[in-house]
Amino acid sequence: MDYFKPESVSEALSLLAKYGNEAKIIAGGTDVMVDIKYKEEPGCLVNIKRIPGMSAIEESGGSLRIGPLVTIREIETSKLVRERLPLLWEACHQFASLQIRNTATIGGNICRASPSGETLAPLLVLGAKAKLAFSDGEKTEPFNSLFQGPGKTSLGSKGLLAAIEIPYPPKGSSGVYLKHAVRGPMDIAVVGIAVLVVPDSAAKTLQEARIGLGAVAPTPIRAIKAEAMLRGKPLDSKLVEQAAQMAAAESSPITDQRGSAEYRRWIVEALTRRGLEQTWKAATGKEVA
Amino acid sequence: MTLTINVTVNGKSVSADAEPSTSLLEFLRDVLNYKGTKLCCNTGECGACTVLFNGKPVNSCVVPAADAVGAQVVTVEGLADGEKLHPVQQAFIDTGAVQCGYCTPGFIISVKALLDRTKRPTPAEIEEAVSGNICRCTGYAKIVDAIALAAERMEGSTLGIASGGRS
Ligand SMILES: Cc1cc2nc3c(=O)[nH]c(=O)nc-3n(C[C@H](O)[C@H](O)[C@H](O)COP(=O)(O)OP(=O)(O)OC[C@H]3O[C@@H](n4cnc5c(N)ncnc54)[C@H](O)[C@@H]3O)c2cc1C
Numbered sequence: 446m447d448y449f450k451p452e453s454v455s456e457a458l459s460l461l462a463k464y465g466n467e468a469k470i471i472a473g474g475t476d477v478m479v480d481i482k483y484k485e486e487p488g489c490l491v492n493i494k495r496i497p498g499m500s501a502i503e504e505s506g507g508s509l510r511i512g513p514l515v516t517i518r519e520i521e522t523s524k525l526v527r528e529r530l531p532l533l534w535e536a537c538h539q540f541a542s543l544q545i546r547n548t549a550t551i552g553g554n555i556c557r558a559s560p561s562g563e564t565l566a567p568l569l570v571l572g573a574k575a576k577l578a579f580s581d582g583e584k585t586e587p588f589n590s591l592f593q594g595p596g597k598t599s600l601g602s603k604g605l606l607a608a609i610e611i612p613y614p615p616k617g618s619s620g621v622y623l624k625h626a627v628r629g630p631m632d633i634a635v636v637g638i639a640v641l642v643v644p645d646s647a648a649k650t651l652q653e654a655r656i657g658l659g660a661v662a663p664t665p666i667r668a669i670k671a672e673a674m675l676r677g678k679p680l681d682s683k684l685v686e687q688a689a690q691m692a693a694a695e696s697s698p699i700t701d702q703r704g705s706a707e708y709r710r711w712i713v714e715a716l717t718r719r720g721l722e723q724t725w726k727a728a729t730g731k732e733v734a
Numbered sequence: 735m736t737l738t739i740n741v742t743v744n745g746k747s748v749s750a751d752a753e754p755s756t757s758l759l760e761f762l763r764d765v766l767n768y769k770g771t772k773l774c775c776n777t778g779e780c781g782a783c784t785v786l787f788n789g790k791p792v793n794s795c796v797v798p799a800a801d802a803v804g805a806q807v808v809t810v811e812g813l814a815d816g817e818k819l820h821p822v823q824q825a826f827i828d829t830g831a832v833q834c835g836y837c838t839p840g841f842i843i844s845v846k847a848l849l850d851r852t853k854r855p856t857p858a859e860i861e862e863a864v865s866g867n868i869c870r871c872t873g874y875a876k877i878v879d880a881i882a883l884a885a886e887r888m889e890g891s892t893l894g895i896a897s898g899g900r901s
């Protein structure tokens with residue numbers, strides 16, 4: 446196996462161009478090392494950890510820019526993230542063990558494009574954008590078009606994720622990430638749900654609700670029909686129930702060893718309900734009527 | 735393709751060859767002969783292979799040896815000061831937190847990292863610090879006792895616990 450440690454994005458991109466499908470980018474390696482042992486060895490490993498400028502969390506205007514090499518633990522312990530993006534903080538806090546969080550990067554989590562990837566539903570709901578580097582230039586891709594299937598992103602085998610830009614959620618909003626897994630954070634999510642609500646200034650109606658579903662479709666998705674049902678309406682328990690059922694209907698889970706499709710839909714419904722109730726209360730101080 | 739890995743293990747500089755696909759665990763055990771770090775699941779799930787990597791606990795079975803170039807690695811062999819065990823090791827013995835012992839080196843490293851971060855860990859912090867370490871024998875209660883005892887003893891003493899020390 447060939448091995449390279451490029452020191453710039455352009456050097457990495459030319460290696461990807463040269464080796465094509467034989468090349469595998471490696472960041473933290475928590476997915477790639479396991480694949481090498483139990484699936485297949487790539488012809489060439491491209492270790493991107495030496496590329497400068499990809500390891501910082503920076504505030505720029507009304508958003509946070511996170512380098513792809515930032516580890517899950519660095520996000521979890523970042524004051525800026527805790528204050529500004531508690532939803533992302535929460536997902537990173539529920540991400541595997543400390544040992545894995547110290548090694549795994551956010552870029553690896555995104556590029557792995559596992560439907561159950563912990564940070565993906567929160568990033569979708571936050572309206573994050575990915576900066577993708579290709580040999581013919583940089584492209585900004587919204588998260589809702591980044592994921593194309595399990596393990597597939599619009600990067601293909603030629604691009605590199607160079608940064609993630611996350612706008613701060615609107616003032617007065619509240620978000621939550623709810624993970625359902627057999628062994629809590631230690632386990633891969635059976636269902637992961639991110640909810641963000643924006644009440645109007647009088648705390649009477651929902652200006653906007655965003656619902657992200659993880660592990661229940663080929664990619665992480667937004668429950669857009671449920672979101673549309675909620676927009677502009679006063680939130681009561683009947684509407685919460687209807688939206689939760691709609692979110693479950695919008696999911697298209699598979700049956701595997703972690704749970705059946707039917708079970709997963711149930712969990713989507715329960716967690717959407719819980720997420721809406723919790724965020725509404727956190728944002729307005731009031732229980733759902 | 736063979737890589738040369740220059741790394742500091744338990745305070746000692748070493749240099750040896752590894753393949754790009756070699757894990758840090760294989761490198762420590764099979765190349766450098768540090769057998770204290772255990773191989774168990776080999777997929778990052780169980781914590782038996784935990785080492786300190788630049789001061790932070792990681793599962794060495796999913797870390798490439800290639801990434802250790804220039805790094806400081808501490809294994810369980812690096813904790814004792816000559817014949818004198820590290821307070822975390824001593825506490826595991828004194829509370830009976832060791833049965834078959836296979837998980838113990840991983841736990842000890844996770845606990846060392848915890849007590850490097852916080853002198854007085856809360857029960858929740860203790861639980862979080864070792865939730866990536868699996869023990870099939872003890873039922874965990876005695877391990878939690880050992881951690882509390884080690885924290886108490888280290889808080890009470892002025893022992894400077896060097897990360898190196900293996901000569
Ligand atoms: C024991 C264990 C527990 C886990 N638990 C969880 C969990 O609870 N939740 C969860 O979401 N995941 C979990 N994972 C999966 C994994 O840790 C995450 O997906 C992690 O974020 C991957 O990051 P990495 O840096 O280790 O990626 P790598 O293994 O280095 O790479 C992952 C993929 O991304 C590609 N890649 C990496 N960086 C880039 C980049 N900048 N540009 C383009 N491509 C890139 C690689 O080519 C590879 O395909 C777990 C893994 C293990 C081993």
Ligand code: FES
Nearest residue numbers: 774776780781795
């Ligand atoms: S052997 Fe590495 S985590 Fe189990």
Ligand code: FES
Nearest residue numbers: 834835869870871
């Ligand atoms: S003492 Fe046997 S596995 Fe923990």
